[in-house]
Amino acid sequence: MLKLAGVETYYGKIKALHGVSLNVEEGQLVTILGANGAGKSTILKTISGLVEPENGTIHFNNIRIDRKDPEKIVSMGISQVPEWRRIFPDLTVYDNLFMGGFLIKEKELLRQRMEEAYIHFPILKKRKDQLAGTLSGGEQQMLAISRALMIKPRLLLLDEPSMGLSPLLVKDIFATIKELHKSGVTILLVEQNVNYALKIADYGYVLTTGKIFLSGTYDELIKEEKVREQYLGEGKYTRREKLWGG
Numbered sequence: 001m002l003k004l005a006g007v008e009t010y011y012g013k014i015k016a017l018h019g020v021s022l023n024v025e026e027g028q029l030v031t032i033l034g035a036n037g038a039g040k041s042t043i044l045k046t047i048s049g050l051v052e053p054e055n056g057t058i059h060f061n062n063i064r065i066d067r068k069d070p071e072k073i074v075s076m077g078i079s080q081v082p083e084w085r086r087i088f089p090d091l092t093v094y095d096n097l098f099m100g101g102f103l104i105k106e107k108e109l110l111r112q113r114m115e116e117a118y119i120h121f122p123i124l125k126k127r128k129d130q131l132a133g134t135l136s137g138g139e140q141q142m143l144a145i146s147r148a149l150m151i152k153p154r155l156l157l158l159d160e161p162s163m164g165l166s167p168l169l170v171k172d173i174f175a176t177i178k179e180l181h182k183s184g185v186t187i188l189l190v191e192q193n194v195n196y197a198l199k200i201a202d203y204g205y206v207l208t209t210g211k212i213f214l215s216g217t218y219d220e221l222i223k224e225e226k227v228r229e230q231y232l233g234e235g236k237y238t239r240r241e242k243l244w245g246g
């Protein structure tokens, strides 16, 4: 469904992605793991067209998308939940969802999608007239995901959905992602929460300074000493060394 081949992305003269190749098959939940600054968000932004790659190609259902506008990419069915949620804090829950459906011209369909969001996250219905900025962190994450689901995406890009949430809410969010996946949504999930992410994913890529250096299933990756030591806190390494040379 999604295929990146040799993708290189720059910010000015700084090279953030050094030839990234990865695949997501329809119906899969694939995760990208990596430390701060590894380039995880850059991969998602390059897919959604917010930044353009200098080299390489991105195909979505066999159509090349790496030179297309973000809006065009959304209309093809790729929806992104950005890092730190980025909901509109001064708008109500309802209006945030409404904005997520900006491409939907039919009122009835928009209403239906809104109802689906409320079924998925009943708390959002209770809070529909509340300003989004006053929701709790977990509720904001639910809203950000619901907003991205308004277009019924074929591929959902999630950028560190567990960031800044309490351990209990992290558990909830991962349960939600697992449910979404089960309901048939194809997901590309960026995470630092390796243990959780790998457990629910079909396949994982480990990114280090803009390069994929390992990939595999949970069983394959968990066998890798580097993954265990640096991500799961096992072994003799110090905290600093655990940050992928950072």
Ligand SMILES: Nc1ncnc2c1ncn2[C@@H]1O[C@H](COP(=O)(O)OP(=O)(O)OP(=O)(O)O)[C@@H](O)[C@H]1O
Pocket: 011, 014, 016, 034, 035, 036, 037, 038, 039, 040, 041, 042, 043, 083, 192
């Ligand atoms: N707008 C930008 N301008 C310049 N450099 C940038 C910009 N955005 C990201 N970078 C740099 O690109 C590299 C990759 O950043 P990116 O945000 O993709 O990392 P990340 O893996 O998502 O990290 P984190 O886990 O902290 O979110 C970093 O070195 C970062 O400083």
Ligand SMILES: [Mg+2]
Pocket: 040, 041, 042, 083, 159
């Ligand atoms: Mg990031």
